[in-house]
Amino acid sequence: xxxxxxxxxxxxxxxxxxxxxxxxxxxxxxxxxxxxxxxxxxxxxxxxxxxxxxxxxxxxxxxxxxxxxxxxxxxxxxxxxxxxxxxxxxxxxxxxxxxxxxxxxxxxxxxxxxxxxxxxxxxxxxxxxxxxxxxxxxxxxxxxxxxxxxxxxxxxxxxxxxxxxxxxxxxxxxxxxxxxxxxxxxxxxxxxxxxxxxxxxxxxxxxxxxxxxxxxxxxxxxxxxxxxxxxx
Amino acid sequence: xxxxxxxxxxxxxxxxxxxxxxxxxxxxxxxxxxxxxxxxxxxxxxxxxxxxxxxxxxxxxxxxxxxxxxxxxxxxxxxxxxxxxxxxxxxxxxxxxxxxxxxxxxxxxxxxxxxxxxxxxxxxxxxxxxxxxxxxxxxxxxxxxxxxxxxxxxxxxxxxxxxxxxxxxxxxxxxxxxxxxxxxxxxxxxxxxxxxxxxxxxxxxxxxxxxxxxxxxxxxxxxxxxxxxxxx
Numbered sequence: 001x002x003x004x005x006x007x008x009x010x011x012x013x014x015x016x017x018x019x020x021x022x023x024x025x026x027x028x029x030x031x032x033x034x035x036x037x038x039x040x041x042x043x044x045x046x047x048x049x050x051x052x053x054x055x056x057x058x059x060x061x062x063x064x065x066x067x068x069x070x071x072x073x074x075x076x077x078x079x080x081x082x083x084x085x086x087x088x089x090x091x092x093x094x095x096x097x098x099x100x101x102x103x104x105x106x107x108x109x110x111x112x113x114x115x116x117x118x119x120x121x122x123x124x125x126x127x128x129x130x131x132x133x134x135x136x137x138x139x140x141x142x143x144x145x146x147x148x149x150x151x152x153x154x155x156x157x158x159x160x161x162x163x164x165x166x167x168x169x170x171x172x173x174x175x176x177x178x179x180x181x182x183x184x185x186x187x188x189x190x191x192x193x194x195x196x197x198x199x200x201x202x203x204x205x206x207x208x209x210x211x212x213x214x215x216x217x218x219x220x221x222x223x224x225x226x227x228x229x230x231x232x
Numbered sequence: 233x234x235x236x237x238x239x240x241x242x243x244x245x246x247x248x249x250x251x252x253x254x255x256x257x258x259x260x261x262x263x264x265x266x267x268x269x270x271x272x273x274x275x276x277x278x279x280x281x282x283x284x285x286x287x288x289x290x291x292x293x294x295x296x297x298x299x300x301x302x303x304x305x306x307x308x309x310x311x312x313x314x315x316x317x318x319x320x321x322x323x324x325x326x327x328x329x330x331x332x333x334x335x336x337x338x339x340x341x342x343x344x345x346x347x348x349x350x351x352x353x354x355x356x357x358x359x360x361x362x363x364x365x366x367x368x369x370x371x372x373x374x375x376x377x378x379x380x381x382x383x384x385x386x387x388x389x390x391x392x393x394x395x396x397x398x399x400x401x402x403x404x405x406x407x408x409x410x411x412x413x414x415x416x417x418x419x420x421x422x423x424x425x426x427x428x429x430x431x432x433x434x435x436x437x438x439x440x441x442x443x444x445x446x447x448x449x450x451x452x453x454x455x456x457x458x459x460x461x462x463x464x
Binding site for chain 1: 271272273274275276277278350353354355356357358359367370398399400403404407408409410422425426428429430431432433434436437440441442445446447448449452453455456457459
């Protein structure tokens with residue numbers, strides 16, 4: 001149902017085969033543009049298909065031919081957001097990015113569009129449940145991250161010497177559903193999770209304005225967390 | 233204007249002097265109760281005084297005698313939320329809490345009422361600006377946190393030996409507005425900030441459901457971050 005607009009307007013248009021399909025893709029992109037404006041001014045939970053129809057000069061029923069309901073629209077926005085971050089991660093990884101590069105890609109992606117960041121990582125929209133395929137995209141990102149975490153692990157002998165397993169390592173070794181088939185050692189699982197939580201910790205507080213007036217530069221704090229995670 | 237209901241219903245009632253004031257405080261508490269229900273079901277940005285009036289069997293104008301507008305109501309909820317966390321921190325600190333105890337208090341407070349946590353630390357409500365006194369309450373919390381961070385610093389000679397100043401330390405030494413008059417060393421400033429961002433990182437992802445299906449226990453991840461922050 002959403003297959004024609006996976007990565008935003010440009011791809012959606014070139015994927016569309018007939019003029020009719022192309023027109024449909026264009027209208028859907030326009031609806032999404034209005035939706036992002038609504039989210040910025042009124043919040044995701046106040047998203048209203050009728051309000052968007054009004055702004056576009058369409059009747060409610062006409063708009064519902066493009067998105068069946070609010071949740072379908074939110075799903076499309078969430079999917080675009082996740083997909084753009086996953087694509088960023090994958091492209092960087094293919095270009096040889098290490099864990100620090102991924103960290104800076106995450107920060108760039110977040111600061112580039114705080115609304116997009118907050119739709120995915122901020123307060124959940126009440127009554128909305130993301131469909132399973134967004135979980136799949138999130139899993140793809142964690143897979144890229146985990147590979148990068150494995151790459152900074154010290155080699156075998158050194159690792160055994162330097163790091164006794166922590167209680168968290170022991171827990172993660174037994175609870176590794178999210179690592180799928182990756183045979184990463186527990187210390188790499190731990191590093192990937194710490195990467196995810198520490199960097200989102202800085203970003204979410206920064207984007208919600210909690211560092212305003214504190215006087216320091218959150219970019220420095222972020223960089224220090226990255227250094228700690230990559231052993232620099 | 234808000235002085236009579238600083239810490240919720242009980243205090244508000246006992247602070248109120250006349251039956252009329254007591255009644256006013258009771259109605260305001262009831263409005264807030266309905267507001268939290270609205271936030272849970274529709275989101276903070278969809279908060280509507282008229283909808284609350286309807287549920288309470290009041291006219292809109294009658295309700296506006298208790299809260300002048302939506303932002304005044306949100307401010308009261310934000311203030312209650314911040315105040316409850318600040319009171320928790322202060323009470324624990326007075327009872328001799330160390331940094332790890334404060335971490336567990338933060339987690340308890342967050343899990344106890346995720347909506348409350350997300351109103352303060354989740355996606356900002358579009359168009360809403362918290363008043364300066366909430367910043368002041370946040371500063372009080374950071375002060376408690378900073379004292380606890382200073383207390384786990386290694387003593388002077390050991391510290392000088394073990395830790396060369398990091399680039400972040402140098403930055404924080406010059407940008408310490410948030411530490412007010414506290415002469416804490418930069419390493420303690422860094423520890424307090426890492427405490428704040430790392431623990432909020434775990435909590436915000438956990439409460440927004442991002443660990444669902446990953447298979448591990450977020451409490452273990454949180455505990456490991458606390459151990460790292462307290463040098464255990």
